[in-house]
Amino acid sequence: MSSREKILAAVTANQPAEVPLPTVPFFEGDASVEKFTALVQAIGGRVVEVAALAHLEEVVRQLFPADYRMASPLLSSTNVSVDAQTPLAVLADVELAVLQGEFGVAENGAIWLPEENMLHRALPMITQHLALVLSQQQLVATMHQAYARLATVGGYGTFLAGPSKTADIEQSLVIGAHGARSLTVLLVP
Amino acid sequence: MSHSERSDIFLLDAERTTWHDETLWFVREKRDKAVYATPEFQKLRQLASDIKDHTLSRLDFYLQQFEENARRNGVHVHWAADATEHNAIVLGLLRQHGATRVVKSKSMLTEECHLNPHLLANGIEVIDTDLGERIIQLREEAPSHVVLPAIHLKKEDVGDTFHKYLGTEKGNNDPQQLTETARQHLREKFLAGQVAISGVNFAVAETGTVVVCTNEGNADLGVNLAQVHIACMGMEKLIPRLSDLSVFTRILTRSATGQPITTYTSHFTRPAEGKELHIVIVDNGRTQQLGRPDFRASLKCIRCGACMNTCPVYRRSGGHSYDFTIPGPIGAILSPNIDMRKHASLPFASTLCGSCTDVCPVKIDIHTQLYKWRQVLGEAGKLPASKKWSMRLLSRVLAKPGMYSAGGKVARQALRLLPHGLTHGQGYNPWAIARELPEPPQQSFREWYAQQPQNDKA
Structure with a gap:
């Protein structure tokens, strides 16, 4: 008997009598821009309101040094082109990635970022700085509404909440x- | 060595013990703030508990459903009955790909299986990439906490470690600069990694997805740069539906560190084009625990560490005093299932105050299970002799009121008359090592009660 069969047989023999699976209610909450902004700031991110999508290029230029090696499917001024086949050496030198976020979650500041929006799966993590474009209309209150919006999580996708951080040395953030x-x-209209 | 003997080692440094105690309590307070700010938190706990109870009651179904969906997604699923088989599967995959350089993100399961020593012994370079894990890997230590693996160390220790292994300046203990050094050092490792190993926080049966939560981004970085991703999971990580994640992502970090969510909550369903994703499902004693009605609820654990942060014993004895992969109250109810003799002292490393149960986000009755393990250990003859005989003597005395009252009388006199060195002798009264016995009263309550006028007694 293979380990698979052995394990499954032991599980069947040892699991308790079936108890029901509960229905999870849709806990509602505040889905306002104010709440979302406060949460993003609390977890170490910053929110910049962009008056119109047309100003995106200009705002990015104001916020980040012009000579940054930048990858983005949204802007014409990018100087690094990235796709799923991009060599690691090129990825490793990216200083700024500007990507499209699908929707934001006000209760925790997380933004859903599916693989399709990443150019390369590693780009959102390997870039030195990350900017996510998000529509103000695309905010939900809690993770319940968030998962309800996801018919599928695709091949790979992440709820990204703030910059990378650690407190592993003496709990210092x-x-x-x-x-x-x-x-x-x-944040665009 | 028992838990209390190992605690003595930790307690030698009183200043550090106090720091450890206060730091973990601070994390507990952050948890409270996050929990109180979430009005439906208690409902979420109940839902999480019910979802896990249900999953365990149909685990055979969900395991197969998960496997089928994962395979359909192009994922390779492996089954390991124990740690040895798990390690053999992982090594086999590495050999198959000719890999010698592995980057690994946090996985308590691979710690439990002692994967790293196995890979190292077989010529594989395995680098832990979580900062805390990397620190203790360089020091050749075990994690002392499930979420904060290096919480037993001070920044001076980390500074010394980095000076020795990563060439930082001696005396540079600045967390910011040390983290930057680790970032540079580990970037090289990430870029060179051929295979990335990760743990699993949740496995979704209906989609075949594994979810990995980190703050540092090390799991995503390692996995998305390497050619092969091996995700190792205990079989209890399953949940039925994608929407169940809404419950668990809301309670996990709030309970763990007081954060609203981890920085990265990543869903791996299909490997990237041209790459491979392997999932190893591990039993290693879990089916046995599933068959113990009193203790199966321990399999609901989502490894948030809240029970450790709140435990008055853990905070003052340190994670290493448990000498088990998972320390703290939850470790004390998981470990006897693995090796009752070796871990016999752990269910006694508790005051049974119940704080662990109060904070557990999936409502495991931890302190009840600690109490029940004590009964099991007693019946199995696994109690230390001192405890066994003193308990036996005490139960004799308590069963005979005459003997009890006579004993009390003798004790009150003896405490008054005997020299302090004798009543507080460290050799036979460990209670008095750091405490003073109270002044003995003139009479017992029963004696006082007998003297009261009859009318007042009604």
Whole structure:
């Protein structure tokens, strides 16, 4: 008998009598821009309101040094082109990635980022700085509404909440562990 | 060595013990703030508990459903009955890909299986990439906490470690600079990693997805740069539906560190084009625990560490005093299932105050199970002789009121008359090592009660 069969047989023999699976209610909450902004700031990110999508390029140029090696499917001024086949050496030198976030969660500041929006699966983490473009219309209150919006999580996707951080040395919070050193949310109408 | 003997080692440094105690209590307070700010938190706990109870009651179904969906997604699923088989599967995959360099993100399961020593012995370079895990890996220590693996260390210790292994300046103990050094050092490792191993926080049966939660981004970085991703999971990580994640992502970090969510909550369903994703499902004693009605609820654990942060014993004895992969109250109810003799002292490393049960986000009755393990250990003859005989003597005395009252009378006199060195002798009264016995009263309550006028007694 293989380990698979052995394990499954032992589980069947040892599991208790079936108890029901509960229905999870949709706990509602505050889905306002104010709440979302406060949460993003609390977890170490910053929120910049962009008056119109047309100003995106200009705002990015104001927020980040012009000579940054930047990858983005959203801007014409990118100087690094990234796709799923991009060599690691090129990825490792990216200083800024500007990507489209699908929707934000007000209760925790997380933004859903599916693989399709990443250019390369490693880009959101390997870039030194990350900016996510997010529509103000695309905010939900809690994780219940968030998962309800996801018919599928695709091949890979992440709820990304703030910059990479650690507190592993004496519980001192340090921003910029292995992933992006900063997270900027570019909030468009 | 028993838990209390190992605690003595930790307690030698009183200043550090106090720091450890206060730091973990601070984490507990952060948890409270996050919990109180979530009005439906108690409902979420109940839901999480019910979802896990249900999953365990149909685990055979969900395991197969998960496997089928994962396979359909192009994922390779492996089954390991024990740690040895788990390690053999992982090594086999590495050999198959000719890999010698592995980056690993946090996984208590691989700690439990002692994967690292096995890989190292077989010529594989395995680098732990979580900062806390990397620190203790360089020091060749075990994690002392499930979420904060290096919480037993001070920044001076980390500074010394990095000076020795990563060439930082001696005396540089700045967390910011030390973290930056680790970032640079580990970037090289990430880029060179051929295979990435991760743990699993949740496995979704209906989609075949594994979810990995980190703050540092080390799991995503390692996995997305390497050619092969091996995700190792205990079989109890399953949940039925994608929407169940809404409950667990809301309670996990609030309970663990007081954060609203981890920085990265990543869902791995299909490997990237041209790459491989392997999932190893591990039993290693879990089916046995599932068959113990009093203790199966321990399998609901989501490894948040809240029970450790709140435990008055853990905070003052340190994670290493448990000498088990999972320390603290939850470790004390998981460990006897693995090796009753070796871990016999752990269910006694508790005051049974119940604080662990109060904070547990999946409502495991931890302190009840600690009490029940004590009964099991007693019946199995696994109690230390001192405890066994003193308990036996005490139960004799308590069963005979005459003997009890006579004993009390003798004790009150003896405490008054005997020299302090004798009543507080460290050799036979460990209670008095750091405490003074109270002044003995003139009479017992029963004696006083007998003297009261009859009318007052009604």
